[in-house]
Amino acid sequence: xxxxxxxxxxxxxxxxxxxxxxxxxxxxxxxxxxxxxxxxxxxxxxxxxxxxxxxxxxxxxxxxxxxxxxxxxxxxxxxxxxxxxxxxxxxxxxxxxxxxxxxxxxxxxxxxxxxxxxxxxxxxxxxxxxxxxxxxxxxxxxxxxxxxxxxxxxxxxxxxxxxxxxxxxxxxxxxxxxxxxxxxxxxxxxxxxxxxxxxxxxxxxxxxxxxxxxxxxxxxxxxxxxxxxxxxxxxxxxxxxxxxxxxxxxxxxxxxxxxxxxxxxxxxxxxxxxxxxxxxxxxxxxxxxxxxxxxxxxxxxxxxxxxxxxxxxxxxxxxxxxxxxxxxxxxxxxxxxxxxxxxxxxxxxxxxxxxxxxxxxxxxxxxxxx
Amino acid sequence: xxxxxxxxxxxxxxxxxxxxxxxxxxxxxxxxxxxxxxxxxxxxxxxxxxxxxxxxxxxxxxxxxxxxxxxxxxxxxxxxxxxxxxxxxxxxxxxxxxxxxxxxxxxxxxxxxxxxxxxxxxxxxxxxxxxxxxxxxxxxxxxxxxxxxxxxxxxxxxxxxxxxxxxxxxxxxxxxxxxxxxxxxxxxxxxxxxxxxxxxxxxxxxxxxxxxxxxxxxxxxxxxxxxxxxxxxxxxxxxxxxxxxxxxxxxxxxxxxxxxxxxxxxxxxxxxxxxxxxxxxxxxxxxxxxxxxxxxxxxxxxxxxxxxxxxxxxxxxxxxxxxxxxxxxxxxxxxxxxxxxxxxxxxxxxxxxxxxxxxxxxxxxxxxxx
Numbered sequence: 081x082x083x084x085x086x087x088x089x090x091x092x093x094x095x096x097x098x099x100x101x102x103x104x105x106x107x108x109x110x111x112x113x114x115x116x117x118x119x120x121x122x123x124x125x126x127x128x129x130x131x132x133x134x135x136x137x138x139x140x141x142x143x144x145x146x147x148x149x150x151x152x153x154x155x156x157x158x159x160x161x162x163x164x165x166x167x168x169x170x171x172x173x174x175x176x177x178x179x180x181x182x183x184x185x186x187x188x189x190x191x192x193x194x195x196x197x198x199x200x201x202x203x204x205x206x207x208x209x210x211x212x213x214x215x216x217x218x219x220x221x222x223x224x225x226x227x228x229x230x231x232x233x234x235x236x237x238x239x240x241x242x243x244x245x246x247x248x249x250x251x252x253x254x255x256x257x258x259x260x261x262x263x264x265x266x267x268x269x270x271x272x273x274x275x276x277x278x279x280x281x282x283x284x285x286x287x288x289x290x291x292x293x294x295x296x297x298x299x300x301x302x303x304x305x306x307x308x309x310x311x312x313x314x315x316x317x318x319x320x321x322x323x324x325x326x327x328x329x330x331x332x333x334x335x336x337x338x339x340x341x342x343x344x345x346x347x348x349x350x351x352x353x354x355x356x357x358x359x360x361x362x363x364x365x366x367x368x369x370x371x372x373x374x375x376x377x378x379x380x381x382x383x384x385x386x387x388x389x390x391x392x393x394x395x396x397x398x399x400x401x402x403x404x405x406x407x408x409x410x411x412x413x414x415x416x417x418x419x420x421x422x423x424x425x426x427x428x429x430x431x432x433x434x435x436x437x438x439x440x441x442x443x444x445x446x447x448x449x450x
Numbered sequence: 451x452x453x454x455x456x457x458x459x460x461x462x463x464x465x466x467x468x469x470x471x472x473x474x475x476x477x478x479x480x481x482x483x484x485x486x487x488x489x490x491x492x493x494x495x496x497x498x499x500x501x502x503x504x505x506x507x508x509x510x511x512x513x514x515x516x517x518x519x520x521x522x523x524x525x526x527x528x529x530x531x532x533x534x535x536x537x538x539x540x541x542x543x544x545x546x547x548x549x550x551x552x553x554x555x556x557x558x559x560x561x562x563x564x565x566x567x568x569x570x571x572x573x574x575x576x577x578x579x580x581x582x583x584x585x586x587x588x589x590x591x592x593x594x595x596x597x598x599x600x601x602x603x604x605x606x607x608x609x610x611x612x613x614x615x616x617x618x619x620x621x622x623x624x625x626x627x628x629x630x631x632x633x634x635x636x637x638x639x640x641x642x643x644x645x646x647x648x649x650x651x652x653x654x655x656x657x658x659x660x661x662x663x664x665x666x667x668x669x670x671x672x673x674x675x676x677x678x679x680x681x682x683x684x685x686x687x688x689x690x691x692x693x694x695x696x697x698x699x700x701x702x703x704x705x706x707x708x709x710x711x712x713x714x715x716x717x718x719x720x721x722x723x724x725x726x727x728x729x730x731x732x733x734x735x736x737x738x739x740x741x742x743x744x745x746x747x748x749x750x751x752x753x754x755x756x757x758x759x760x761x762x763x764x765x766x767x768x769x770x771x772x773x774x775x776x777x778x779x780x781x782x783x784x785x786x787x788x789x790x791x792x793x794x795x796x797x798x799x800x801x802x803x804x805x806x807x808x809x810x811x812x813x814x815x816x817x818x819x820x
Binding site for chain 2: 114173221364383385396406407435444
């Protein structure tokens, strides 16, 4: 599996980044990608005119069904971390092709006589929250990073994300009440390191993976009732048969406004958001709901995602509100970071969208007309 | 009502277009607007820190409750037509302040002894679709266009939209089956001209409206089951006590792909869309739904709004699909017009957004991360 032979097909001729190259193989071969919308985004592999989906497609949805925000945070965070090791300028993204759905499902289950590869501990028969063995490893995902060599795409790097539980939800009987085993941060980290070492050992044996960099990224799953998905806390780049040095990501996520149970990661950002919120919410006689999720690195704000919900009585109200929100965002929200604002009506349908890239001073606005 | 005295308040200092001016009034006064996101968009009036909502707020929702696409098409079309007479460079938008909710509701009802101002005909007692008097006038909306004079905002133009039925839905008994009276195009136009003349006469008597331009725009309501909202078919600019010359808008709307009941307005655009659709819908093993609404003027495409729905299994699939769709749009969709593409998951939540302004060659893409 050191190289891929994809049939050239379709013709996205306008794509400056896709390429179709005839190799020395007997059949015409080459590869096709989705094209690249910016230097900081990966182009992805297309095969026979269709997207090459993950061999473990769908496992993430099953494993995060109680809080889909975890899946979004996990996968987008995994791609972001991968960029530090596998630059989008040099690598092409491919959905994981080494680990199959059944392999990942077995790894995520408990170890047992019928499932020797389970990464989670054996069932010890206990049902008490503090006595039972919890499920530590909640999700695993593989991302492949490819390079072109002589007109062919070859696997040049792998990222594996491992999602670890701080809370393991379980039933004592089928369809019964849900109980929770809480896992300490230290225990989560320790179990994560064990799982990472085992996963690395197994992946190294797979075709094409014996001598390429493998990045393993550790994710703390958010609780089921969290309004923000989990966060990657550590990663490790292995260039041999063993793990490299563990590095902290220093990432944090939070929700604004803060609740009685949460404190702000940065007080200045919180007060900026509060000013913005106050400016917005009384625009109409009816109140607007204004919330945000944040992403921090080293306590410094990296991303801000604002959600506004209000009842609109006309299209002109939507247009006027969108302009007003864009102006208020310019005045009150922090500069130098990417910000997006979605405006929804009381029926939940998106009505307008406002965004600023990190390197821009102006906001892009769009009102959904139909 | 020739001038407005709004209290200056708040401070959207970053807004280059909002202004606060002290007038000679005893209290500090001036006006505030939402600011302007582009030269082609109106800024709107803010009063006491809140949006100055329409005096007839909510009537449009009631009158279009069976097909809200009509309301969106009506209001955004009304604003677009107004721009030809009241340029956003010179005028500031204000929600209608002359016609109250109860006034408009009376006008939209049938004429009767208790409702002498009703624009729709008396109930003739018939229930047969072809014998009864249908409701011709379905909705009326006022938009005000303001100018600054000596630091004050004065009413400088009015647009009135009148929505006319081609199909009037009615019940023979309360909660009974719904029947339909079909109104011919000629009859709709004739009734619309009568209603417009009457409305003009009434509006001319209102304070501040006696000697400013009044634009009256005639809208054909789409049927309740239409997948695209109605269209403005004619307009009239009055600068006196009577109507001016009627002008045709030459606007059309349609849905793509065409159905058994509809034909394409322009075959080339339809085949471009079909190529795009074919390229997209087999990207994943599961099929994607691809539809579009179009707006035409003089048979020439003005706007294209594409909607794509598919089931995603991961965030990376959303990112890859978005890039692919942007590339396919670049290759297949017509150039020189504004295009937007919304991508939704099978749960109906928006996942990504792609748009191109008319004067741009590149597409803006945004993936909703959380």
